[in-house]
Amino acid sequence: MRELALSGLIALGFAWIPWWTxxxxxxxxxxxxxxxxxxxxxxxxxxxxxxxxxxxxxARRPLLRGLAWIALALAGGxxxxxxxxASGLSxxxxxxxxxxxxxxTRDVLAELGxxxxxxxQDPFDPRTRSTRLLLRALAETxxxxxxxxxxxxxxxEEDCFAIGSSNSVVLRVGDGAAPCASRFQTVExxxxxxxxxxxxxxxxxxxxxxxxxxGAGEGDLSSSGESGYSGLAxxxxxxxxxxxxxxxxxxxxxPADADVVLALAPRRLLRAESxxxxxxxxxxxxxxxxxxxxxxxxxxxxxxxxxxxxxxxxAVVDPASGPVEGDAPGVNPLAHIYDxxxxxxxxxxxxxxxxxxxxxxxxxxKPEAEDRxxxxxxxxxxxxxxxxxxxxxxxEPLAPPPDARFGYWPLVVAGRYARxxxxxxxxxxxxxxxxxxxxxxxxxxxxxxxNAVHWAADREPAITLRPxxxxxxxLQFPIPLQDTLTMFQGLGLLLPELxxxxxxxxxxxxRTA
Numbered sequence: 043m044r045e046l047a048l049s050g051l052i053a054l055g056f057a058w059i060p061w062w063t064x065x066x067x068x069x070x071x072x073x074x075x076x077x078x079x080x081x082x083x084x085x086x087x088x089x090x091x092x093x094x095x096x097x098x099x100x101a102r103r104p105l106l107r108g109l110a111w112i113a114l115a116l117a118g119g120x121x122x123x124x125x126x127x128a129s130g131l132s133x134x135x136x137x138x139x140x141x142x143x144x145x146x147t148r149d150v151l152a153e154l155g156x157x158x159x160x161x162x163q164d165p166f167d168p169r170t171r172s173t174r175l176l177l178r179a180l181a182e183t184x185x186x187x188x189x190x191x192x193x194x195x196x197x198x199e200e201d202c203f204a205i206g207s208s209n210s211v212v213l214r215v216g217d218g219a220a221p222c223a224s225r226f227q228t229v230e231x232x233x234x235x236x237x238x239x240x241x242x243x244x245x246x247x248x249x250x251x252x253x254x255x256x257g258a259g260e261g262d263l264s265s266s267g268e269s270g271y272s273g274l275a276x277x278x279x280x281x282x283x284x285x286x287x288x289x290x291x292x293x294x295x296x297p298a299d300a301d302v303v304l305a306l307a308p309r310r311l312l313r314a315e316s317x318x319x320x321x322x323x324x325x326x327x328x329x330x331x332x333x334x335x336x337x338x339x340x341x342x343x344x345x346x347x348x349x350x351x352x353x354x355x356x357a358v359v360d361p362a363s364g365p366v367e368g369d370a371p372g373v374n375p376l377a378h379i380y381d382x383x384x385x386x387x388x389x390x391x392x393x394x395x396x397x398x399x400x401x402x403x404x405x406x407x408k409p410e411a412e413d414r415x416x417x418x419x420x421x422x423x424x425x426x427x428x429x430x431x432x433x434x435x436x437x438e439p440l441a442p443p444p445d446a447r448f449g450y451w452p453l454v455v456a457g458r459y460a461r462x463x464x465x466x467x468x469x470x471x472x473x474x475x476x477x478x479x480x481x482x483x484x485x486x487x488x489x490x491x492x493n494a495v496h497w498a499a500d501r502e503p504a505i506t507l508r509p510x511x512x513x514x515x516x517l518q519f520p521i522p523l524q525d526t527l528t529m530f531q532g533l534g535l536l537l538p539e540l541x542x543x544x545x546x547x548x549x550x551x552x553r554t555a
Contacts, residue, residue, distance in 0.1 A: 049543045050081030143179055145389070146506040147234060150241045151185040157215055157241065158224075159188035161232075162200070164208040173209055173232045180237070203228045213240050234509040239280050250283050250301035250499050257289035258340070259309025261333070261474060268480040271306060274491065277482070281492055281504060291316045296323035302499040305332045305342055307474035312341030321345045327464020329498040333474035336402040337431040350415045351455055351470050352405040357433060358398075358451050358472070359440055360425035366397075370436045372425070374399050376485075377453055379420040385502050386456060386469070386493045387418045390486065394507075397484045399475035400434045403427060403451035413459045417452035418469075419490070425451050454490070456497065469494045 057074030151157060159177055163170040170190075177188040193200060193208055202222040203212045211232045216224040227240035254263055254275075263275040263285065278285050288297065291313050296303060303323070324330060324345060332342050336357040343353050361372040378395045380387035390396075396419060406415045426446035433440055442448070453473070459466045471477075471494075476487045489507050496504040 047082060047085040049547070050078045050085060052542050053078035053081065143183070144234065144238070144507055144509040146508045147180070147238045147241070148183055149506060150238065150245065151180065151183050154215055154241060154244060155185060157186045157213055157244070159186055160212045160214075161188060161190045162193045162196070162203075162205050162208065162210045162212065163190060164193055167208040169209040173211065176232065176234060176237070177211070206230055211237065211240075213237070213244060215244050238509045242280055242282075245282075248282055248501070248504075250501065251297075251299050252278055252283040252285050252302050252304060252495065252499070253297055253300040254285060254287045254304045254306065255290040255308070256287050257291050258312055259307075261306035261478065263287065263306075266479065268478065269475075270479050271477060273479045273482045274477050277488060277492060278495065281496070282501075283495075283499075290320070293319060295319050296328060300328070302329040302331060302495060304495070305330065305340075306477070307333045307335045307338065308340040308342065309335075309338060311339055314341075317341045317344055321348065324349065324459075324461070324466045324468065326462045327466050329467045329500070331469045331471075331495055331498050333471045333477060334402060335474055336400055336434065336472070346468065346470055348409065349457055349459060349466070349468050350407045350409045350413060351457060351468065352407075353470070353472070354403045354405055354427060356402070356427040356429045357431055358401045358403050358421055358425055358453065359428045359433065359442070360421045360451075361440075362422035362424050365437075368437050370433060370438060370440050372440065373428075373434050373436075375401055375421055375425070375453065377419045377421065379422065379450065381416055381418050384416050384418055384456065385505055386497045387490070389505075389507050390490070394486045394489075396486050396490050397476060397481060398453060398473040399481055401453050401472040403453060403472055404455045404470060406452065406455060406457075409459070413457065415455065415457040417450075417455050418494075419454035420450040420452055423450055424448060427451065454494070456494070465500075467498045467500070469498050 053074045057071045057078060159180070161170060161173055161177060163173075174190070177186070180186045181188055191199070193205065193210075199205070199212075199222075203210075203226060205212070205228060207230060209230075209232065211229045212226055213229065214224040214226045225244055227243050229236050229240045254260070256262075261269075261271040261274075263271045266272045275285050283301075286297075290305070290308075294315070296319055300323075303320075320328075320330070320342075321344075330345075332346065334340065334342065334353055337355070346353060357373060358375055359370075359372040360375040363372050363374060363376040365371045366374040366376075375398045376395050377398065378392045380390040382388055382391070403421070404417075406417060408415055426442045426448050428440065429443070454469070454471050456469045457467070459468075471491075475481055476484075477491050482488050482491065486507070492508075493505045496502065
Protein backbone atom coordinates (compact mmCIF):
# COMPACT_ATOMS: atom_id res chain seq x y z
CA MET A 43 0.00 0.00 0.00
CA ARG A 44 2.73 2.44 1.00
CA GLU A 45 4.72 1.74 -2.16
CA LEU A 46 1.66 2.40 -4.33
CA ALA A 47 0.84 5.64 -2.53
CA LEU A 48 4.39 6.98 -2.86
CA SER A 49 4.58 6.00 -6.54
CA GLY A 50 1.22 7.68 -7.17
CA LEU A 51 2.35 10.91 -5.53
CA ILE A 52 5.59 10.93 -7.55
CA ALA A 53 3.64 10.35 -10.79
CA LEU A 54 1.26 13.17 -9.83
CA GLY A 55 4.18 15.56 -9.31
CA PHE A 56 5.75 14.69 -12.67
CA ALA A 57 2.37 15.10 -14.38
CA TRP A 58 2.05 18.60 -12.92
CA ILE A 59 5.54 19.87 -13.91
CA PRO A 60 5.02 20.13 -17.73
CA TRP A 61 1.38 21.16 -17.27
CA TRP A 62 2.35 24.07 -15.02
CA THR A 63 5.26 25.10 -17.27
CA UNK A 64 3.47 25.05 -20.65
CA UNK A 65 -0.16 25.41 -19.65
CA UNK A 66 -1.06 22.34 -21.72
CA UNK A 67 -1.79 18.72 -20.78
CA UNK A 68 0.39 16.69 -23.14
CA UNK A 69 0.78 12.93 -23.47
CA UNK A 70 3.38 12.79 -20.69
CA UNK A 71 1.07 14.54 -18.22
CA UNK A 72 -1.95 12.44 -19.25
CA UNK A 73 -0.11 9.15 -18.75
CA UNK A 74 1.18 10.25 -15.35
CA UNK A 75 -2.22 11.54 -14.23
CA UNK A 76 -3.76 8.18 -15.16
CA UNK A 77 -1.05 6.16 -13.38
CA UNK A 78 -1.21 8.42 -10.33
CA UNK A 79 -4.99 8.12 -10.10
CA UNK A 80 -4.86 4.32 -10.42
CA UNK A 81 -2.08 3.91 -7.87
CA UNK A 82 -3.67 6.25 -5.32
CA UNK A 83 -7.08 4.62 -5.77
CA UNK A 84 -5.68 1.12 -5.18
CA UNK A 85 -3.73 2.36 -2.16
CA UNK A 86 -6.86 4.01 -0.73
CA UNK A 87 -8.95 0.86 -1.18
CA UNK A 88 -6.25 -1.22 0.48
CA UNK A 89 -6.02 1.21 3.38
CA UNK A 90 -9.79 1.18 3.90
CA UNK A 91 -9.86 -2.61 3.94
CA UNK A 92 -7.15 -2.62 6.58
CA UNK A 93 -9.07 -0.09 8.64
CA UNK A 94 -12.13 -2.39 8.56
CA UNK A 95 -9.99 -5.26 9.78
CA UNK A 96 -8.58 -3.13 12.59
CA UNK A 97 -11.66 -3.32 14.78
CA UNK A 98 -10.01 -5.10 17.68
CA UNK A 99 -9.08 -2.91 20.61
CA UNK A 100 -5.41 -3.83 20.19
CA ALA A 101 -5.38 -2.25 16.74
CA ARG A 102 -7.22 0.93 17.67
CA ARG A 103 -4.41 2.48 19.68
CA PRO A 104 -1.81 2.67 16.84
CA LEU A 105 -4.59 3.77 14.46
CA LEU A 106 -5.58 6.60 16.76
CA ARG A 107 -1.92 7.52 17.23
CA GLY A 108 -1.50 7.76 13.48
CA LEU A 109 -4.62 9.90 13.11
CA ALA A 110 -3.34 12.18 15.86
CA TRP A 111 -0.05 12.66 14.02
CA ILE A 112 -1.93 13.47 10.83
CA ALA A 113 -4.07 16.05 12.65
CA LEU A 114 -0.95 17.54 14.22
CA ALA A 115 0.78 17.79 10.83
CA LEU A 116 -2.26 19.50 9.30
CA ALA A 117 -2.46 21.96 12.17
CA GLY A 118 1.26 22.68 11.86
CA GLY A 119 0.91 23.26 8.12
CA UNK A 120 -1.97 25.71 8.62
CA UNK A 121 0.00 27.53 11.33
CA UNK A 122 3.06 27.85 9.08
CA UNK A 123 0.91 29.13 6.19
CA UNK A 124 -0.72 31.75 8.42
CA UNK A 125 2.66 32.82 9.82
CA UNK A 126 4.11 33.16 6.31
CA UNK A 127 1.09 35.20 5.19
CA ALA A 128 1.36 37.49 8.20
CA SER A 129 5.10 38.05 7.71
CA GLY A 130 4.63 39.52 4.26
CA LEU A 131 7.72 37.67 2.98
CA SER A 132 7.55 36.11 -0.47
CA UNK A 133 9.88 34.11 -2.66
CA UNK A 134 9.48 33.78 -6.40
CA UNK A 135 11.23 30.64 -7.64
CA UNK A 136 9.02 30.27 -10.70
CA UNK A 137 10.46 30.07 -14.19
CA UNK A 138 11.31 33.59 -15.42
CA UNK A 139 10.18 34.95 -12.00
CA UNK A 140 6.74 35.60 -13.42
CA UNK A 141 5.33 36.82 -10.09
CA UNK A 142 7.78 39.73 -9.78
CA UNK A 143 7.09 43.16 -11.19
CA UNK A 144 9.19 43.98 -14.21
CA UNK A 145 11.70 46.78 -14.42
CA UNK A 146 9.50 48.58 -16.97
CA THR A 147 6.44 48.56 -14.70
CA ARG A 148 8.39 49.97 -11.77
CA ASP A 149 9.94 52.67 -13.97
CA VAL A 150 6.65 53.89 -15.42
CA LEU A 151 5.02 53.99 -11.96
CA ALA A 152 7.94 56.03 -10.63
CA GLU A 153 7.66 58.40 -13.59
CA LEU A 154 3.93 58.94 -13.07
CA GLY A 155 4.46 59.52 -9.35
CA UNK A 156 0.93 58.85 -8.11
CA UNK A 157 -1.65 56.61 -9.77
CA UNK A 158 -5.11 55.74 -8.53
CA UNK A 159 -6.52 52.38 -9.58
CA UNK A 160 -10.09 51.20 -9.12
CA UNK A 161 -11.11 47.57 -9.55
CA UNK A 162 -14.71 47.29 -10.73
CA GLN A 163 -16.09 43.84 -9.95
CA ASP A 164 -19.07 41.62 -9.35
CA PRO A 165 -19.14 39.91 -5.94
CA PHE A 166 -18.79 36.37 -7.31
CA ASP A 167 -16.26 36.96 -10.08
CA PRO A 168 -13.34 34.58 -9.29
CA ARG A 169 -10.92 36.51 -11.51
CA THR A 170 -10.82 39.46 -9.15
CA ARG A 171 -8.68 37.61 -6.62
CA SER A 172 -5.61 37.49 -8.88
CA THR A 173 -6.25 41.08 -10.01
CA ARG A 174 -6.42 42.18 -6.38
CA LEU A 175 -3.08 40.49 -5.66
CA LEU A 176 -1.51 42.20 -8.67
CA LEU A 177 -2.79 45.63 -7.63
CA ARG A 178 -1.50 44.99 -4.12
CA ALA A 179 1.98 44.29 -5.56
CA LEU A 180 1.79 47.51 -7.60
CA ALA A 181 0.75 49.43 -4.48
CA GLU A 182 3.83 48.18 -2.63
CA THR A 183 5.97 50.33 -4.95
CA UNK A 184 4.55 53.39 -3.18
CA UNK A 185 3.33 54.98 -6.42
CA UNK A 186 -0.15 53.46 -6.70
CA UNK A 187 -3.22 53.28 -4.47
CA UNK A 188 -6.29 51.23 -5.27
CA UNK A 189 -9.84 50.60 -4.14
CA UNK A 190 -12.68 48.32 -5.21
CA UNK A 191 -16.21 49.09 -6.31
CA UNK A 192 -19.17 46.98 -7.24
CA UNK A 193 -20.01 47.47 -10.88
CA UNK A 194 -23.78 47.64 -10.45
CA UNK A 195 -23.53 50.34 -7.77
CA UNK A 196 -21.79 52.88 -10.06
CA UNK A 197 -23.56 52.91 -13.43
CA UNK A 198 -22.44 56.49 -14.13
CA GLU A 199 -18.79 55.49 -13.82
CA GLU A 200 -19.43 52.41 -15.94
CA ASP A 201 -20.52 54.73 -18.76
CA CYS A 202 -17.83 57.33 -18.08
CA PHE A 203 -14.96 54.84 -18.20
CA ALA A 204 -16.51 52.59 -20.87
CA ILE A 205 -16.29 49.53 -18.62
CA GLY A 206 -17.50 46.45 -20.44
CA SER A 207 -17.38 43.77 -17.76
CA SER A 208 -16.46 42.85 -14.23
CA ASN A 209 -12.76 42.59 -13.31
CA SER A 210 -11.91 45.83 -15.10
CA VAL A 211 -9.33 48.26 -13.72
CA VAL A 212 -9.43 52.01 -14.27
CA LEU A 213 -6.09 53.81 -13.91
CA ARG A 214 -6.22 57.55 -13.20
CA VAL A 215 -3.73 60.36 -12.81
CA GLY A 216 -4.35 64.05 -12.23
CA ASP A 217 -6.25 66.16 -9.71
CA GLY A 218 -9.69 66.20 -11.29
CA ALA A 219 -12.42 66.44 -8.64
CA ALA A 220 -14.84 64.27 -10.59
CA PRO A 221 -13.58 60.80 -11.56
CA CYS A 222 -14.05 61.40 -15.28
CA ALA A 223 -12.19 64.71 -15.09
CA SER A 224 -8.90 62.88 -14.57
CA ARG A 225 -6.79 61.35 -17.28
CA PHE A 226 -7.61 57.67 -17.27
CA GLN A 227 -7.10 54.34 -19.00
CA THR A 228 -9.51 51.41 -18.72
CA VAL A 229 -7.97 47.93 -18.67
CA GLU A 230 -10.56 45.17 -19.13
CA UNK A 231 -8.29 42.12 -18.92
CA UNK A 232 -5.82 43.14 -16.23
CA UNK A 233 -2.42 41.47 -16.30
CA UNK A 234 0.87 43.13 -15.56
CA UNK A 235 1.40 43.55 -19.30
CA UNK A 236 -1.95 45.21 -20.01
CA UNK A 237 -1.67 47.41 -16.90
CA UNK A 238 1.82 48.45 -17.99
CA UNK A 239 0.46 49.46 -21.40
CA UNK A 240 -2.28 51.49 -19.73
CA UNK A 241 0.22 53.19 -17.42
CA UNK A 242 2.53 53.92 -20.36
CA UNK A 243 -0.28 55.71 -22.20
CA UNK A 244 -0.78 57.98 -19.17
CA UNK A 245 2.80 59.26 -19.36
CA UNK A 246 3.72 62.68 -20.69
CA UNK A 247 3.92 61.98 -24.39
CA UNK A 248 7.22 62.07 -26.24
CA UNK A 249 5.83 61.04 -29.59
CA UNK A 250 8.12 60.17 -32.45
CA UNK A 251 7.19 59.35 -36.03
CA UNK A 252 8.14 55.95 -37.39
CA UNK A 253 7.83 55.49 -41.16
CA UNK A 254 7.47 51.90 -42.35
CA UNK A 255 8.26 51.17 -45.97
CA UNK A 256 5.89 49.18 -48.18
CA GLY A 257 5.38 48.41 -51.84
CA ALA A 258 8.22 45.90 -52.28
CA GLY A 259 6.75 42.89 -50.50
CA GLU A 260 7.55 44.09 -46.98
CA GLY A 261 5.81 42.80 -43.87
CA ASP A 262 2.22 44.00 -43.53
CA LEU A 263 1.55 46.10 -40.42
CA SER A 264 -2.21 45.81 -40.91
CA SER A 265 -2.28 42.01 -41.02
CA SER A 266 -3.29 40.24 -37.81
CA GLY A 267 -2.36 36.78 -39.08
CA GLU A 268 0.63 34.88 -37.74
CA SER A 269 2.84 36.14 -40.58
CA GLY A 270 1.60 39.74 -40.22
CA TYR A 271 3.09 42.57 -38.17
CA SER A 272 0.04 44.18 -36.54
CA GLY A 273 1.50 43.27 -33.14
CA LEU A 274 4.61 45.31 -33.90
CA ALA A 275 2.48 48.26 -35.01
CA UNK A 276 0.45 48.09 -31.77
CA UNK A 277 3.62 47.86 -29.67
CA UNK A 278 5.14 50.90 -31.41
CA UNK A 279 1.97 52.93 -30.84
CA UNK A 280 1.90 51.91 -27.17
CA UNK A 281 5.53 53.00 -26.81
CA UNK A 282 4.80 56.47 -28.14
CA UNK A 283 5.28 56.30 -31.90
CA UNK A 284 3.03 57.61 -34.61
CA UNK A 285 3.28 54.89 -37.25
CA UNK A 286 3.03 55.92 -40.88
CA UNK A 287 3.61 53.89 -44.00
CA UNK A 288 5.09 55.09 -47.26
CA UNK A 289 6.00 53.53 -50.59
CA UNK A 290 9.78 53.74 -50.64
CA UNK A 291 9.87 53.09 -54.39
CA UNK A 292 7.63 56.10 -55.09
CA UNK A 293 9.40 58.85 -53.12
CA UNK A 294 12.28 61.01 -54.19
CA UNK A 295 13.24 61.79 -50.60
CA UNK A 296 12.54 60.21 -47.24
CA PRO A 297 9.92 62.35 -45.40
CA ALA A 298 11.60 65.13 -43.45
CA ASP A 299 9.60 64.44 -40.28
CA ALA A 300 10.75 60.80 -40.04
CA ASP A 301 12.40 60.07 -36.70
CA VAL A 302 13.13 56.50 -37.76
CA VAL A 303 12.52 54.37 -40.85
CA LEU A 304 11.68 50.67 -40.62
CA ALA A 305 12.23 48.32 -43.55
CA LEU A 306 10.50 45.00 -42.88
CA ALA A 307 12.27 42.59 -45.22
CA PRO A 308 11.47 43.74 -48.75
CA ARG A 309 10.93 40.72 -51.01
CA ARG A 310 11.61 42.55 -54.27
CA LEU A 311 14.63 44.55 -55.33
CA LEU A 312 14.19 48.25 -54.64
CA ARG A 313 14.69 50.74 -57.45
CA ALA A 314 18.07 52.46 -57.63
CA GLU A 315 16.35 55.83 -57.06
CA SER A 316 14.78 54.52 -53.83
CA UNK A 317 18.11 53.23 -52.57
CA UNK A 318 19.74 56.57 -53.40
CA UNK A 319 17.03 58.43 -51.43
CA UNK A 320 17.67 56.18 -48.43
CA UNK A 321 21.43 56.78 -48.68
CA UNK A 322 20.90 60.56 -48.76
CA UNK A 323 18.62 60.30 -45.74
CA UNK A 324 21.30 58.45 -43.77
CA UNK A 325 24.06 60.80 -44.90
CA UNK A 326 22.19 63.73 -43.34
CA UNK A 327 21.78 61.94 -40.00
CA UNK A 328 18.82 59.61 -40.65
CA UNK A 329 17.82 56.57 -38.58
CA UNK A 330 17.16 53.14 -40.09
CA UNK A 331 16.08 49.77 -38.64
CA UNK A 332 16.33 47.11 -41.35
CA UNK A 333 15.04 43.54 -41.14
CA UNK A 334 16.53 41.19 -43.73
CA UNK A 335 15.89 37.56 -44.67
CA UNK A 336 18.49 34.97 -45.71
CA UNK A 337 19.07 34.80 -49.43
CA UNK A 338 16.81 37.73 -50.41
CA UNK A 339 18.36 40.61 -52.35
CA UNK A 340 16.49 43.78 -51.40
CA UNK A 341 18.64 46.70 -52.48
CA UNK A 342 19.23 47.62 -48.84
CA UNK A 343 22.55 45.76 -48.99
CA UNK A 344 24.34 48.64 -50.73
CA UNK A 345 23.50 51.41 -48.21
CA UNK A 346 24.17 49.03 -45.31
CA UNK A 347 27.55 48.11 -46.73
CA UNK A 348 28.36 51.80 -47.18
CA UNK A 349 27.90 52.11 -43.42
CA UNK A 350 30.11 49.12 -42.61
CA UNK A 351 27.40 46.45 -42.34
CA UNK A 352 27.73 43.73 -44.97
CA UNK A 353 24.94 41.10 -45.11
CA UNK A 354 26.49 37.70 -45.81
CA UNK A 355 25.02 35.03 -48.11
CA UNK A 356 23.73 31.77 -46.73
CA ALA A 357 21.94 30.90 -43.49
CA VAL A 358 23.32 30.61 -39.98
CA VAL A 359 23.34 27.07 -38.57
CA ASP A 360 23.92 26.99 -34.82
CA PRO A 361 23.79 23.39 -33.49
CA ALA A 362 23.75 24.72 -29.92
CA SER A 363 20.11 25.69 -30.52
CA GLY A 364 18.63 22.27 -31.30
CA PRO A 365 15.55 21.56 -33.46
CA VAL A 366 12.42 23.76 -33.36
CA GLU A 367 9.06 22.96 -34.98
CA GLY A 368 10.45 19.94 -36.81
CA ASP A 369 13.21 21.87 -38.61
CA ALA A 370 16.80 20.74 -38.68
CA PRO A 371 18.78 21.41 -35.49
CA GLY A 372 20.35 24.87 -35.49
CA VAL A 373 18.61 26.55 -38.43
CA ASN A 374 16.42 28.55 -36.00
CA PRO A 375 18.99 30.06 -33.63
CA LEU A 376 18.21 30.65 -29.96
CA ALA A 377 20.61 33.46 -29.15
CA HIS A 378 21.88 34.18 -25.66
CA ILE A 379 25.16 36.03 -26.32
CA TYR A 380 24.79 39.82 -26.25
CA ASP A 381 26.89 42.97 -26.16
CA UNK A 382 26.42 43.96 -22.52
CA UNK A 383 27.88 47.43 -23.11
CA UNK A 384 25.46 48.59 -25.80
CA UNK A 385 22.26 50.34 -24.65
CA UNK A 386 20.04 48.05 -26.74
CA UNK A 387 21.26 44.83 -25.10
CA UNK A 388 22.77 46.01 -21.81
CA UNK A 389 19.85 44.47 -19.85
CA UNK A 390 20.07 41.13 -21.61
CA UNK A 391 22.04 38.11 -20.45
CA UNK A 392 22.42 34.37 -20.91
CA UNK A 393 19.07 33.77 -19.22
CA UNK A 394 17.24 36.09 -21.66
CA UNK A 395 17.22 34.45 -25.05
CA UNK A 396 15.91 35.72 -28.37
CA UNK A 397 14.56 33.49 -31.13
CA UNK A 398 15.33 33.74 -34.85
CA UNK A 399 13.29 31.83 -37.42
CA UNK A 400 16.18 31.39 -39.83
CA UNK A 401 18.83 34.11 -39.93
CA UNK A 402 21.59 35.60 -42.02
CA UNK A 403 24.80 36.98 -40.54
CA UNK A 404 26.74 40.22 -41.03
CA UNK A 405 30.33 41.25 -41.43
CA UNK A 406 31.34 44.55 -39.81
CA UNK A 407 33.89 47.28 -40.45
CA LYS A 408 34.24 50.97 -39.59
CA PRO A 409 33.81 53.18 -42.68
CA GLU A 410 35.48 56.10 -40.88
CA ALA A 411 37.73 56.26 -37.85
CA GLU A 412 35.12 57.88 -35.58
CA ASP A 413 32.31 55.53 -36.54
CA ARG A 414 31.07 52.87 -34.13
CA UNK A 415 29.76 49.53 -35.42
CA UNK A 416 28.81 46.81 -32.90
CA UNK A 417 27.51 43.25 -32.97
CA UNK A 418 24.57 43.23 -30.55
CA UNK A 419 23.45 39.59 -30.76
CA UNK A 420 25.75 36.70 -31.64
CA UNK A 421 25.43 33.00 -32.36
CA UNK A 422 27.33 30.44 -30.33
CA UNK A 423 30.94 29.69 -31.38
CA UNK A 424 29.76 26.37 -32.86
CA UNK A 425 27.78 28.12 -35.62
CA UNK A 426 28.66 28.21 -39.29
CA UNK A 427 27.12 29.61 -42.52
CA UNK A 428 25.40 27.14 -44.81
CA UNK A 429 25.38 28.23 -48.47
CA UNK A 430 22.27 26.19 -49.36
CA UNK A 431 19.14 28.03 -48.22
CA UNK A 432 17.15 24.84 -48.75
CA UNK A 433 18.31 23.72 -45.31
CA UNK A 434 15.71 26.09 -43.81
CA UNK A 435 12.98 23.66 -44.82
CA UNK A 436 14.66 20.39 -43.94
CA UNK A 437 14.26 18.23 -40.86
CA GLU A 438 17.34 16.02 -40.95
CA PRO A 439 20.49 17.06 -39.03
CA LEU A 440 23.07 19.05 -40.99
CA ALA A 441 26.79 18.46 -41.30
CA PRO A 442 29.09 21.45 -41.80
CA PRO A 443 30.82 21.65 -45.18
CA PRO A 444 34.60 21.02 -45.26
CA ASP A 445 35.36 24.73 -45.63
CA ALA A 446 32.94 25.86 -42.90
CA ARG A 447 34.04 28.80 -40.76
CA PHE A 448 32.96 28.43 -37.16
CA GLY A 449 32.58 31.39 -34.86
CA TYR A 450 30.41 34.01 -33.21
CA TRP A 451 28.33 35.23 -36.16
CA PRO A 452 26.56 38.59 -35.67
CA LEU A 453 22.78 38.24 -36.01
CA VAL A 454 21.84 41.81 -35.01
CA VAL A 455 24.19 44.77 -35.47
CA ALA A 456 24.09 48.52 -34.82
CA GLY A 457 26.15 51.46 -35.98
CA ARG A 458 26.37 55.17 -35.22
CA TYR A 459 28.02 57.63 -37.59
CA ALA A 460 28.74 61.38 -37.56
CA ARG A 461 27.43 62.66 -40.89
CA UNK A 462 26.68 66.21 -41.98
CA UNK A 463 26.78 67.63 -38.47
CA UNK A 464 24.25 65.00 -37.31
CA UNK A 465 24.46 61.44 -36.04
CA UNK A 466 23.09 58.67 -38.24
CA UNK A 467 22.07 55.42 -36.58
CA UNK A 468 21.48 52.05 -38.23
CA UNK A 469 20.29 48.73 -36.77
CA UNK A 470 20.15 45.60 -38.95
CA UNK A 471 18.47 42.30 -38.07
CA UNK A 472 19.37 39.09 -39.88
CA UNK A 473 15.75 37.93 -39.63
CA UNK A 474 12.35 39.57 -39.97
CA UNK A 475 10.08 36.82 -38.62
CA UNK A 476 11.23 37.51 -35.05
CA UNK A 477 9.10 40.68 -35.29
CA UNK A 478 6.05 38.93 -36.78
CA UNK A 479 2.87 38.30 -34.83
CA UNK A 480 3.85 34.68 -34.32
CA UNK A 481 7.27 35.29 -32.79
CA UNK A 482 7.31 38.90 -31.53
CA UNK A 483 6.45 37.81 -28.00
CA UNK A 484 8.60 34.68 -28.02
CA UNK A 485 11.30 34.88 -25.38
CA UNK A 486 12.75 38.43 -25.37
CA UNK A 487 12.12 39.29 -29.03
CA UNK A 488 9.73 42.14 -28.18
CA UNK A 489 12.30 43.81 -25.93
CA UNK A 490 15.06 43.36 -28.48
CA UNK A 491 13.04 44.86 -31.35
CA UNK A 492 11.55 47.79 -29.41
CA ASN A 493 14.84 48.62 -27.70
CA ALA A 494 16.53 48.70 -31.11
CA VAL A 495 13.88 51.10 -32.45
CA HIS A 496 14.19 53.30 -29.34
CA TRP A 497 17.96 53.46 -29.69
CA ALA A 498 17.78 54.25 -33.41
CA ALA A 499 15.23 57.02 -32.72
CA ASP A 500 17.45 58.44 -29.95
CA ARG A 501 15.02 57.49 -27.17
CA GLU A 502 17.43 55.62 -24.94
CA PRO A 503 15.50 56.40 -21.69
CA ALA A 504 12.65 54.27 -23.10
CA ILE A 505 14.88 51.18 -23.34
CA THR A 506 13.77 48.62 -20.76
CA LEU A 507 12.63 45.03 -20.15
CA ARG A 508 8.85 44.81 -20.37
CA PRO A 509 6.40 42.64 -18.43
CA UNK A 510 6.39 39.04 -19.54
CA UNK A 511 3.47 38.17 -21.74
CA UNK A 512 1.21 35.12 -21.62
CA UNK A 513 0.66 33.81 -25.13
CA UNK A 514 -1.62 30.80 -25.69
CA UNK A 515 -1.31 29.98 -22.00
CA UNK A 516 2.48 29.89 -22.03
CA LEU A 517 4.63 32.56 -20.46
CA GLN A 518 6.40 34.36 -23.32
CA PHE A 519 7.37 31.02 -24.87
CA PRO A 520 4.91 30.27 -27.70
CA ILE A 521 7.37 28.10 -29.65
CA PRO A 522 10.82 27.26 -28.28
CA LEU A 523 9.92 26.14 -24.77
CA GLN A 524 7.16 23.81 -25.89
CA ASP A 525 9.42 22.06 -28.40
CA THR A 526 12.16 21.82 -25.82
CA LEU A 527 9.85 20.24 -23.24
CA THR A 528 8.38 17.83 -25.78
CA MET A 529 11.85 16.45 -26.42
CA PHE A 530 12.83 16.69 -22.76
CA GLN A 531 9.88 14.75 -21.36
CA GLY A 532 10.82 11.46 -22.99
CA LEU A 533 14.13 11.06 -21.17
CA GLY A 534 14.76 14.14 -19.08
CA LEU A 535 11.65 13.65 -16.92
CA LEU A 536 10.90 9.95 -17.33
CA LEU A 537 14.29 8.73 -16.12
CA PRO A 538 14.30 10.77 -12.86
CA GLU A 539 10.69 9.73 -12.25
CA LEU A 540 11.51 6.02 -12.52
CA UNK A 541 14.55 6.45 -10.27
CA UNK A 542 12.46 8.23 -7.62
CA UNK A 543 9.80 5.52 -7.73
CA UNK A 544 12.41 2.78 -7.33
CA UNK A 545 13.98 4.64 -4.41
CA UNK A 546 10.55 5.09 -2.77
CA UNK A 547 9.76 1.36 -3.04
CA UNK A 548 13.18 0.41 -1.64
CA UNK A 549 12.84 2.85 1.26
CA UNK A 550 9.33 1.63 2.09
CA UNK A 551 10.35 -2.01 2.12
CA UNK A 552 13.33 -1.33 4.37
CA ARG A 553 11.03 0.52 6.76
CA THR A 554 8.73 -2.49 7.02
CA ALA A 555 11.51 -5.11 7.15
